[in-house]
Amino acid sequence: MLEVTPVPTLNDNYVWLLHGRDRRHVAIVDPGEAGPVREALTAQALVPEAILVTHRHWDHVNGIEALLEDYPVPVYGPADEPVPARTQGLSGGDRLALDGLGLEFDVIGIPGHTRGHIAFAGHGLLLSGDTLFSGGCGRMFEGDAEQMLGSLDRLTELPGETLIYCGHEYTLKNLAFCEAVEPANADVIAEFRQRAEARLADEKPSLPTTLAEERRFNVFLRCREPAVRESAEARAGKPLPAASEVFAVIRDWKDRF
Incomplete structure (x- = not known):
C-alpha cells in the first residue's frame, strides 16, 4: 500500500505527501500553504518530485510558487482551471505517470x-x-x-x-x-x-x-x-x-x- 504522510495546514486543510518506491522521494498534493510543507520535507529529509493539484481554490494552490523556489518540480493540475505554475494540464480519462516515484x-x-x-x-x-x-x-x-x-x-x-x-x-x-x-x-x-x-x-x-x-x-x-x-x-x-x-x-x- 502506498505510504501517505499528512501535513496539516491553514485552519483545517491537509496537504498529502505521497511517498515513492524509496520513501524519500514524494509528490505533494494540494499545497495551500508552503511553510508547513517545507518544514515536513526538511524534518524527514524528503525530496519532492512533483506537485499534484485537484482544483484551483486558494487553500489548495497558494503554496505552490513558494515551494517551487526551493523545489523546481513539475506541477500537474486540472486543464480547465487556472493553477499557478502548472506545467501539465489534466482532464478526466488521462493517466499520470510519475516515473521518478514509480507511481x-x-x-x-x-x-x-x-x-x-x-x-x-x-x-x-x-x-x-x-x-x-x-x-x-x-x-x-x-x-x-x-x-x-x-x-x-x-x-x-x-x-x-x-x-x-x-x-x-x-x-x-x-x-x-x-x-x-x-x-x-x-x-x-x-x-x-x-x-x-x-x-x-x-x-x-x-x-x-x-x-x-x-x-x-x-x-x-x-x-x-x-x-x-x-x-x-x-x-x-x-x-x-x-x-x-x-x-x-x-x-x-x-x-x-
Missing part, C-alpha cells in the same frame, strides 16, 4: 465544486480534493446537483477498499449532519464518530476512510436510500422522485446546518 494515477473528472475539479486514483487510494469528504461532499460553487451527484457516482464506482484522502478535516461536523438526516442510522454513524474522535485525540487525522465505509454513513452517497429520501422530502415538503432532487435538498440543508 501512476488515473485522473477522474469530477466537476461540481469547481468546473474543472479532478481526482487522482491509484495504488489503492483516492485523492478527492473538495468533492468527497468523510461523511460529506463539497459545496457546489460552479456546478449543479445533477452534476455533483454524477461526480460522486463516478467515484463510488471505485473498489470499496479504496482509501479516501480528501482536502479537509470535516469528519465530525459531517457525521453530526449525517445523523440529523438519517437518525435511523445512528448506530453506524456512532461507530465512525468514535473512531474519528480517537484518532483526533491522538493528534492524527480522522482520515483515511474507505469507500465501502463511506457508503454506510455518508448521506450524500446514500441519497437513493429510502430513509434519506424520506428525510429530504420532509425537509422540502414535497415528493422528490429524482436522486438529484434529494441530493439538492440535503446539500442545501448542509449549507444551513
Whole structure:
C-alpha cells in the first residue's frame, strides 16, 4: 500500500505527501500553504518530485510558487482551471505517470465544486480534493446537483477498499449532519464518530476512510436510500422522485446546518 504522510495546514486543510518506491522521494498534493510543507520535507529529509493539484481554490494552490523556489518540480493540475505554475494540464480519462516515484494515477473528472475539479486514483487510494469528504461532499460553487451527484457516482464506482484522502478535516461536523438526516442510522454513524474522535485525540487525522465505509454513513452517497429520501422530502415538503432532487435538498440543508 502506498505510504501517505499528512501535513496539516491553514485552519483545517491537509496537504498529502505521497511517498515513492524509496520513501524519500514524494509528490505533494494540494499545497495551500508552503511553510508547513517545507518544514515536513526538511524534518524527514524528503525530496519532492512533483506537485499534484485537484482544483484551483486558494487553500489548495497558494503554496505552490513558494515551494517551487526551493523545489523546481513539475506541477500537474486540472486543464480547465487556472493553477499557478502548472506545467501539465489534466482532464478526466488521462493517466499520470510519475516515473521518478514509480507511481501512476488515473485522473477522474469530477466537476461540481469547481468546473474543472479532478481526482487522482491509484495504488489503492483516492485523492478527492473538495468533492468527497468523510461523511460529506463539497459545496457546489460552479456546478449543479445533477452534476455533483454524477461526480460522486463516478467515484463510488471505485473498489470499496479504496482509501479516501480528501482536502479537509470535516469528519465530525459531517457525521453530526449525517445523523440529523438519517437518525435511523445512528448506530453506524456512532461507530465512525468514535473512531474519528480517537484518532483526533491522538493528534492524527480522522482520515483515511474507505469507500465501502463511506457508503454506510455518508448521506450524500446514500441519497437513493429510502430513509434519506424520506428525510429530504420532509425537509422540502414535497415528493422528490429524482436522486438529484434529494441530493439538492440535503446539500442545501448542509449549507444551513
